[in-house]
Structure formats: structure tokens, C-alpha cells
Amino acid sequence: MHLKKYFIGNWKMNGHLKDLNQIKKVDFFLKNTKKKVNIKCIFCIPTTILSFASKIKFSKLDIGSQNISSASHDFGAYTGEVSSKMIKNLKCNYSIIGHSERRAMGETDKDINIKVKFANQNNLKIILCVGDTYKEFKTKKTFFKVKKQIKSALNKNKKNLNNILIAYEPIWSIGTGKIPTQNFLEDFFSKMKYFLKKEFKINIPILYGGSISSKNISEFKSLYQCDGFLIGGASLKSKNFIDIIKKYYN
């Protein structure tokens, strides 16, 4: 089990330059907190403000992108695209890949497999998002679906497994305020841990994402197998994000 817990913010298509102050406030909190916590905090922010954020000297957190191009891992004639190399050149060490909102806009398993490969080529760490629809959840297909998504993303990409984090995000939970029951999550996370260990021979961290807030984070304290959280709406304001961390550890 990983003792380190990840708290990852996903700003989606939100944030002006001035909003980087919110991340500075989280960094200040992490630097000054008296609690001995083993936290890894990452903010995945829009490309438009990533280069500005990369110039700020954060002492306790990292920044990341929310996507990389599937056209090339390098430079090239691909209008509008941003490659893993360009992200890495910003001294940015992480990228989300395969978020369900991107899959809904047409990103395929094949695209995701290529993106994982390109991220690996530039030694970029990956937050690989996987998740079920409500129908799949209701018909008990979650485990099957998630396993398939992970196998497909990591197919022929097994050289750099230490660079992978997996985020289980039920699609029906994102931005809805609905979260799966603790019984379901306990069962699901222990099955996943077993599967990941068996399939990839290492302990790949697995996080939960979907409607995490300071109101429900306490429910996750006893979910030992969960290595952290991918937080959307509640990561936009430093106060909400800090409250989540405080409530998790109090």
C-alpha cells in the first residue's frame, strides 16, 4: 500500500493568469502545515497559463497539463497541438491522459495508447483516467470496463510503469455530487490493486476522482487502498482544496 497520498487538481477549461494565486496559496499552506503528512500535490492547469506557472518556484507542489498531442512526441507541423516534449520543456512533470471529457469529444483508446507512448518518450508522468458510465456501474461492468481501458492504454507501453498513476473516475460522478458507496469502492479498489500487481508486477497508485469535496472527503479516510484524489471543481479555489486536505488528515 502507498502511504503517500496524491491530491491532484484538474482545472479543466478554467483559470486566468491571476488564478495562479490560488495555487500559490495551496503551496504556502503545504509549506507551513505543522501536520506530518506524506502528500504529493499536483495542479493540472490549462496550457495557456502553464508556462507562467512553470516560472513560479513552488516549494511543495508540481504542475501538469491536462492533455498531450497524439500527433507526435516532438515538434512538427501540427497546427494547434502541444506535444509531450513541449510540456516537459516547461519543467512540467505530469499530464492527465484519457479524461472522460476528452473521450466524450472523440478521443479513442488508440489515441490514448499513443499519448502514453509519447509521454513515456519524454519521461512525463501520466495520470491515466478510466471510468464507467452509470449503465455499466448498474450492470456491474465497472471492473471489466476499467481493466480493458488500462490494458489498452498500457499495451506495449510497459517500460516506464513507474511513471503511471491511474485515476478511477466514474463518469456519472464527475461534477454531479454523486459518489459510489463505500462498500462498492472498498471492493473495487482491492480488486484493482490485486489486478494491477498481478498484471504489471508493480504497485501502480490508483486514485479516485468524481465530486470530491470537503463535505465528502472524510468518507474516503478508511479507503486505505485509494492512493489519492483527482479533484475538479473543488480545486479551483485554494480554500476548498485546502479544506479537503485538512479534513482528510484531521
Ligand code: PGA
Ligand atoms: P469533479 O471533477 O471533481 O468536478 O467532479 C473531477 C474530474 O473530472 O477530474
